[in-house]
Amino acid sequence: MFGAALLRLRESDFGEVRHHGGVSPAWPIAYADLEPYYGQAEELYSVHGARGTDPCEPRASTPYPHPALDHEPGIRELFADLAAQGTRPFPLPVGIRLPLPADGQRGASPVRPSRFDGYPDPTESKADAQVVALAPALSRDNVTLLTRARAERLVTDAAGGRVTGVVVERDGRRETLSADLIVVACGAVNSAALLLRSASDRHPDGLANSSGQVGRNYMAHNNGALVAVTRRKNGARFQKTLALTDFYRAAPDSDLPLGCVQMMGRMDEGELAGLLAPDHPEIDARTAIHGAFEFWLTAEDLPDPDNRVTLAADGSIVLNRRPSNREAYDRLKARLIALLDRVFAEDGGAVYVGYDLGIGGVSHQCGTLRFGSDPRTSVLDLHCRAHDLDNLHVVDGSFFPASGAVNPALTIAANALRVGDHLAARLGRGRP
Numbered sequence: 357m358f359g360a361a362l363l364r365l366r367e368s369d370f371g372e373v374r375h376h377g378g379v380s381p382a383w384p385i386a387y388a389d390l391e392p393y394y395g396q397a398e399e400l401y402s403v404h405g406a407r408g409t410d411p412c413e414p415r416a417s418t419p420y421p422h423p424a425l426d427h428e429p430g431i432r433e434l435f436a437d438l439a440a441q442g443t444r445p446f447p448l449p450v451g452i453r454l455p456l457p458a459d460g461q462r463g464a465s466p467v468r469p470s471r472f473d474g475y476p477d478p479t480e481s482k483a484d485a486q487v488v489a490l491a492p493a494l495s496r497d498n499v500t501l502l503t504r505a506r507a508e509r510l511v512t513d514a515a516g517g518r519v520t521g522v523v524v525e526r527d528g529r530r531e532t533l534s535a536d537l538i539v540v541a542c543g544a545v546n547s548a549a550l551l552l553r554s555a556s557d558r559h560p561d562g563l564a565n566s567s568g569q570v571g572r573n574y575m576a577h578n579n580g581a582l583v584a585v586t587r588r589k590n591g592a593r594f595q596k597t598l599a600l601t602d603f604y605r606a607a608p609d610s611d612l613p614l615g616c617v618q619m620m621g622r623m624d625e626g627e628l629a630g631l632l633a634p635d636h637p638e639i640d641a642r643t644a645i646h647g648a649f650e651f652w653l654t655a656e657d658l659p660d661p662d663n664r665v666t667l668a669a670d671g672s673i674v675l676n677r678r679p680s681n682r683e684a685y686d687r688l689k690a691r692l693i694a695l696l697d698r699v700f701a702e703d704g705g706a707v708y709v710g711y712d713l714g715i716g717g718v719s720h721q722c723g724t725l726r727f728g729s730d731p732r733t734s735v736l737d738l739h740c741r742a743h744d745l746d747n748l749h750v751v752d753g754s755f756f757p758a759s760g761a762v763n764p765a766l767t768i769a770a771n772a773l774r775v776g777d778h779l780a781a782r783l784g785r786g787r788p
């Protein structure tokens with residue numbers, strides 16, 4: 357389940373950046389290395405957006421494959437009001453598959469998107485990995501998907517240089533699958549856990565872990581929701597069409613980066629009631645929901661080797677995370693509230709509720725198997741191949757050496773396409 361907000365990292369995110377909480381390290385590749393793959397990923401995920409509107413948008417060699425979605429009532433007005441306050445809101449790039457009518461004109465879609473985010477979309481208009489990548493792959497007769505199968509560990513040859521098998525538990529039975537090339541993509545937490553569970557005589561600290569870096573530098577962004585409860589009507593059903601990056605690199609009261617703001621999917625009465633209950637029990641969520649504007653805040657989380665995935669004695673996952681760069685997040689929230697106070701002044705102001713994601717908020721997890729050219733300080737090489745094993749690649753969020761402050765999925769997809777090209781070349785084939 358994801359929200360399909362698909363933004364590119366900024367060019368500056370690939371260099372070393374000073375933050376309130378410390379330094380974000382440079383990536384071992386440049387933005388230019390990933391740029392063509394960002395374009396391919398945007399095409400694949402049907403991203404709707406408008407180039408040239410995001411104030412810190414990186415250079416792009418291709419246009420967005422689809423024009424930005426129209427704002428619904430409420431968000432159009434908010435957009436204009438934010439602009440009137442001197443900020444530069446822009447259309448949030450969203451991955452969405454809207455069926456076109458036969459004459460190619462937009463607007464006759466039978467689908468009206470609603471919340472996205474943590475909700476399944478039975479209409480399959482949300483461009484997620486299931487509808488965009490997995491279903492088409494399964495239409496090929498050389499692809500097999502084993503459902504209900506959990507990869508337990510990877511086993512190697514006697515020398516420990518190649519993975520020879522994947523031990524899988526399925527319906528209470530164990531089997532070992534084998535292949536020439538193994539690509540792990542369990543997500544940052546579970547990929548690290550899989551490698552740690554694959555410890556052996558040859559790899560006593562876990563597979564691919566000669567650097568001691570497996571599981572370390574876990575990042576998940578400083579994320580949270582801020583809801584402005586106002587007397588102004590928000591008539592939008594799908595409001596994920598607005599974002600703000602004015603404070604991405606700096607702000608009027610900060611020389612250092614703060615982060616990114618975007619609309620999140622609409623909440624329902626129950627969710628809003630839960631947020632209002634502690635401090636505003638006098639506000640009735642059934643009425644308040646019609647004047648609620650829900651924002652998602654993201655500030656960079658800095659890599660820290662002690663923020664890490666380890667295994668308990670019984671093999672279960674232990675996640676250790678000490679918050680980093682909270683000042684950026686707190687300042688970003690304060691900036692947004694100050695801005696919204698002005699926007700909603702004529703409506704009698706706003707009441708703010710929300711939540712900050714803590715350690716349980718693993719949605720933007722990344723960084724546990726970072727890539728780099730030095731095998732002493734990174735787990736994966738520049739092609740996301742394990743330094744220690746010839747035939748083991750990882751193509752999920754774990755390769756990130758730094759997290760930037762935009763949602764991670766487009767970068768994960770772009771990098772997977774980049775690594776895919778490398779694997780196809782290695783196999784002596786073009787991309788299918």
Ligand SMILES: Cc1cc2nc3c(=O)[nH]c(=O)nc-3n(C[C@H](O)[C@H](O)[C@H](O)COP(=O)(O)OP(=O)(O)OC[C@H]3O[C@@H](n4cnc5c(N)ncnc54)[C@H](O)[C@@H]3O)c2cc1C
Pocket residue numbers: 357358359360361362363473474475505506507508541542543544546547550718719720721751752753754763764765766768
């Ligand atoms: C509610 C929500 C909203 C989000 N919204 C956005 C958004 O709008 N934009 C954005 O860019 N990002 C968003 N994200 C983040 C985005 O979904 C992730 O960054 C992305 O999916 C991570 O991709 P991945 O390939 O690293 O891992 P995943 O997508 O998590 O894929 C890992 C897969 O491996 C499977 N797996 C794990 N362990 C094993 C095992 N041992 N054996 C077999 N299979 C295993 C898992 O079941 C899963 O299917 C959101 C996340 C959440 C939870």
